[in-house]
Amino acid sequence: MAVYTEVFDDDLAEFLTHYDIGQPLALKGIAEGVENSNYLLMTDQGPFILTLYEKRVKEGDLPYFLGLMRHFSEKGVACPQPVPGRDGTALRRLKNRPAAIFTFLPGAWPRRPGVAQCGQLGKALAEMHLAGQSYPHTRANALSLEGWEGLFRDTGHLADEWTPGLSDEIAAELAFLKDNWPHDLPTGVIHADLFPDNVFFLDGTLSGLIDFYFACNDLLAYDLCICLNSWCFENQREFNATKGLHMIAGYQSVRPLTPAEIEALPILARGAALRFLLTRLYDAANTPKGAMVTIKNPMEYVDRLRFHQRVRSALEYGLRP
């Protein structure tokens, strides 16, 4: 839920002089995304999304993200498209923030994703991974091992307030992952945050992906493990292997996993769980009281991490033998 920056009608009128997208009919702040300010902009040519980038997104990364969305769309991966102004530029400034207009992606994210949706997501993720292979730009993953260590230094001491001993548990997991993290798996552009609220469905069919502001170059199978974490648990903590089976099968129908990737799934899943545990701890500690943002519970990812620690083989995720 987020509208951080209020856009006045005269601000909008000036901004729209740079575009050929018709006359504005309405601008509604929408409760979507937690990193940026998002508005639904209606013009006489139809709906658009206006995004203002707040401080958490680095301005220097925006050309990578916007170029990626353009690239994906050219390759047939449905996602919002940055709309260029008359000068050909999609990225400009509004209210002293970087801002861009995007095409409107129809659909709604699934509040209770089912088995069929997990299967479609797996397939779309693999298609995105293949499409990303030809994207010429790169961006390091700021939230991989080194980033996790930094987050832990900043907020690890607060972990015990959530549950006694959690700080030690995280330290041990970090040490384990550092020693065992795979480095020779296939890499490419990953979404890195493909939770259900970033995937739209229309009439039961996946209609597109949104929110590429964590995208980076990293292990492809790690991206799949982020999705296993965020789509396949019931009641926040029980892994649903049927959903996992459909997600992995959907993925492999487009891009078969290598034997090394399959073997690495449990450790990649542990890393993914730890990543969201750490950022949630960080967000809980750093969100000002009264901010119009719902704090997400870090403990859900403690349970998921412990689940993955017990997993002995990718078969337990639903991989077909």
Place this chain on the structure above:
Amino acid sequence: MAVYTEVFDDDLAEFLTHYDIGQPLALKGIAEGVENSNYLLMTDQGPFILTLYEKRVKEGDLPYFLGLMRHFSEKGVACPQPVPGRDGTALRRLKNRPAAIFTFLPGAWPRRPGVAQCGQLGKALAEMHLAGQSYPHTRANALSLEGWEGLFRDTGHLADEWTPGLSDEIAAELAFLKDNWPHDLPTGVIHADLFPDNVFFLDGTLSGLIDFYFACNDLLAYDLCICLNSWCFENQREFNATKGLHMIAGYQSVRPLTPAEIEALPILARGAALRFLLTRLYDAANTPKGAMVTIKNPMEYVDRLRFHQRVRSALEYGLRP
């Protein structure tokens, strides 16, 4: 800013089986209104607004409000229209709450209303008052003198936390208003909350009014005084008589005020300032911490109340002699 109740895609699909408004393309929670949950619903027939009524609106009052919006629209007052389902009913239930779909009113509310907009607002308010004369239903104003006394009993003791002595000041004002409130002025349907965020403009022209959930039968000139309070102050506390002049002149171009109404303007303006002072004190005391609502500062209305207490004649509001 408000989205209190989350609507899932299957909830929406079931709800829409009652309507002939096309296939849903998107449902976006919008940051508008603080009393209800509002969604922008896009279908292949265009945009609509879906409203879920939260507990602050009495369910028994909804037929009055929805009927009023229908009546106003028939009389040429632009406002959202309740969309009837196939059974002819506009009001049904969704997520265990009363809910209705409305036509989409284009436009945006003015963040910095200027003189010309104040003039248009005055004219639209008078047109609404005339149109309301033929509405056959009535609803008492729950937030008139008696309501204010009730609010003061509940939250008056907290007023001194905002500024020392405020509680006594309010008590004295309540006593004064009780002794001096006019009872023989023209009455009719009033909006009772026509702040700038409830009035849309498109290309500089007033395109319609929204949010009729405080509408009731009361003194028409009191409604104008609510607008003088909410549209005509600069920097929250300095009355701009040029804006007042244009608003009153706009109003009188459609419905001339009676001499008794003109004489009563200062006391009605005091009442209006006190009403919003009291409800803001109440809201500040009763909004749970962390609720995704911006607390509005009650003190703005202390300053406005004190201004009105010094006013000796409606000429000071910009009334043309």
